[in-house]
Amino acid sequence: MSKAVIVDSDIVTPFGLGIEKCWTNLCEGHSAIKPVDRFDVSSFGCSVAATIEGLTYHKDFSLVWQMLTQLSPKAIPNDAALLLATTTGEVDILEQAILEDNKQCSESQLSELLKKVYDLYGLQGKASVVSSACTSSTAAIGLAAASIESENEDAVLIVTCDAVTEFVFTGFSSLMALDPEGARPFDAERQGLSLGEAAGYMLLMSEDRARREHRSILGYVLGWGLSNDANHMTGPARDGDGLARAIRLAFNNAEIDSDSIGFICAHGTGTRYNDAMEMQAFKQVFSQPHCTFSVKGALGHTLGVAGLLETALTLQFLKMKTIPPSSRINKIDDDAKGWIVTNKKSHDCQVALTTNSGFGGVNAALVISR
Amino acid sequence: MIDILGLGWLNDQCYGQGRNRSQVDYANRVSLERLGFEDNLFRETIKNFGRFEALTQKLFIATTLALRDAGLTNSEQLHEIGLLAINKTGCIASNQRFFQDYLDGGRKLSRANLFIYTLPSSPIAEAAIYFGFRGPLLYIDAMDESMNSEIQTVENLLQTAQAKFVLINLIDEFYQAALIVRIGKAATEHFNMSFLPENIAECAKKIKEASERT
Incomplete structure (x- = not known):
């Protein structure tokens, strides 16, 4: 059995591009939760979320696509299998289609995003969407590791993305799940979550291949x-x-x-x-x-x-x-x-x-x- | 290699089982809710069944037929089942319904009972709650049609002991099929597919072939 190792990973978060930048902000106790200016939140009872600066909404590209194209993976092998992990993907395309009454909602299907990500990374292996609510990318990492250990694959790229959209914000608001003051996990006075957005990738390989290709093993x-x-x-x-x-x-x-x-x-x-x-x-x-x-x-x-x-x-x-x-x-x-x-x-x-x-x-x- | 233990299926005209080779015409029945009650398909009343989307109602019927076909009925066995939903269109119809309803309501408040179906894993989550499935719960949509990725996922779940059985729910515009599988040595060797509707048999055949390849 070949061990599954992580050889490359990066993220874009409300703190900006890169794991180190995010780690520094976290260790300094900063929070990226701030007032939302992307859409009208005046009727939701909560007006804050952790959003990424500089993204355009309902313009040429979806929010998650703008996030994904900020990432620059080093050397993704084109035979890597792809697992795309997301809950709502490009749901802002669906919002825009309904708002503009142009009925092009099918472009927001997760399978469409899968094809785009596959092309973005120039892949030639298998590709699937994996969705399991807020465990989607956790499950994808587990499945990738299992595919490598069973020797069905020796390289798997996991790509993940979700955005703060009006669709998602109003949904969580309807469940009364948002803390108006911002999320305070494990605090005695906590009242709910804050929505956030991010995208990232992680490349897993068999340890044998990683060593053969002289890849750094991150974990x-x-x-x-x-x-x-x-x-x-x-x-x-x-x-x-x-x-x-x-x-x-x-x-x-x-x-x-x-x-x-x-x-x-x-x-x-x-x-x-x-x-x-x-x-x-x-x-x-x-x-x-x-x-x-x-x-x-x-x-x-x-x-x-x-x-x-x-x-x-x-x-x-x-x-x-x-x-x-x-x-x-x-x-x-x-x-x-x-x-x-x-x-x-x-x-x-x-x-x-x-x-x-x-x-x-x-x-x-x-x-x-x- | 996986072994198919049971198969339940449903199209617009009929429902049936795999090993038991049953087939029931239901085209003239009033509703799936009545069908479930009159044909004694469910062990107890399903709360809110009438409010489920048609897709979820069909999934419940295919699932209960598959469980009976496989002979999995006691709660301990049901706890050991994981769920995989395979569906090309995801939950796009639910997404449209939710957002349109929100706009129609003046863009002030949305409905939580519509929002919870805006995940492609929601229909199988409803099934997990009713039937008591405590294994993994995943939606998968592979880019190719071979079923290799889906079956590899099933085998990963079984081989790493995440579940003893996996219920594969194939959700299509024209039919639904639910298959109970476990690790085995000879996929579907005791399964005669010739009496199944063509598209259901095609699904089972694809799963068998993918299982033999992986």
């Missing part, structure tokens, strides 16, 4: 787990059993136990139910508190991108031996005391856990090492 995908709560369309199961199942599956795949984990990059959306559910799950799996943080108080919830974004950042945290604070916390929730990191912290470890959950009760966990 390993040691294990992955996916599960479903079978409970509710928008809310998590409060007992955390579903996420705990995903974490245990990831540990089993990685052939490690919970003591091997140095820190947890949690989903931490800032909704009351998600954060409470995650703490329940962690307490089921870990016998003692582990350093835990969420980046969503800084970057917002980037939906299908969250898993890849947090995995890319986790590799940076492992490399720099520093973990960031969970930003925007005033008072840690009682459930999370002893777990949540509120100041930048030196932390030298080899292995970390990332978790994500989403609509439909989906849960995902990755075990990442450097």
Whole structure:
């Protein structure tokens, strides 16, 4: 069995282009959540999100396409299989089509974006869209690692993107899931999430091929787990059993136990139910508190991108031996005391856990090492 | 290699099963909700079934037929099932409905009950809740038509013990098919497809061939 290694990755976030820029801002405790000026938010009861500066809305190109074309991968082999992970993709094309009454909604289909991304990277291998709500890119990383370990592929490119659009904003507003003050994951007074947008890519290879091609190895995908709560369309199961199942599956795949984990990059959306559910799950799996943080108080919830974004950042945290604070916390929730990191912290470890959950009760966990 | 344990299918005229070789004409029935009740397809009333989109209603019927065909009925077995939805158009119709409704309402408030169907994984999420499936839940749309990518995904889920069984939901404009699969040695060897409607048999054949290739 060939190990799956991460050989290249980059992201564009509201902090700008690049993992290092994002890591620096996170470690300094900055937040990119700010008033939205892309569309009218006056009737939504929340007016903030983490958006990328300089993108044009309802013009020539979709928001996610403008993000994706900012990325400049170094050397993507054209035989790499492509997994495109997203929730709504180019839904702003659909908005524009309906607003202009031109009925060209089919151009917003995820399959259309897949073809465009395939051409953008000059690929010739297999290509698929993978969508599993806010675990989309986490699931894609797990599937890519499995395809490499089973020797069905020896290079897989994962591309992910989601944008803050009126479509998504009004939807989350209708669910009363947005915190008017901005997301405060694991805070006692948290009221909801903030939407964010981002795009990124990650190239996984078999370790054999990476070494043969003299690629830098950024890290390993040691294990992955996916599960479903079978409970509710928008809310998590409060007992955390579903996420705990995903974490245990990831540990089993990685052939490690919970003591091997140095820190947890949690989903931490800032909704009351998600954060409470995650703490329940962690307490089921870990016998003692582990350093835990969420980046969503800084970057917002980037939906299908969250898993890849947090995995890319986790590799940076492992490399720099520093973990960031969970930003925007005033008072840690009682459930999370002893777990949540509120100041930048030196932390030298080899292995970390990332978790994500989403609509439909989906849960995902990755075990990442450097 | 995967083994097909059961198949449920539905088109505009009939529904049926694979191993049991059943086929029922339902073209003159009033609604899928009544059909489910009158033909005793569901073990209990499904909350909001009448409000589900037609696609989700059909998915429920194909799924329950597949489970019965495979003989998977107890809750412990159902917990071990993962779900894969394969559909070329995703949720574009739901997206249009949601956004048009929001505009028609004066662009002030949208409806949460429409928003939750704006993910391509939403129909199988509804099924997971009702049937109690606790394995992975994924929507996949591959660029080529060979089914190789989809079957590779299924095998990845099974081989890494994410689920013991995978329910593959093929969602098309003209039919729906649900297949229960697990790791096996001889894909569909005990499965005679000749009595199935042509497009359903074609799906099962593609899965069999893809499984033999991977």
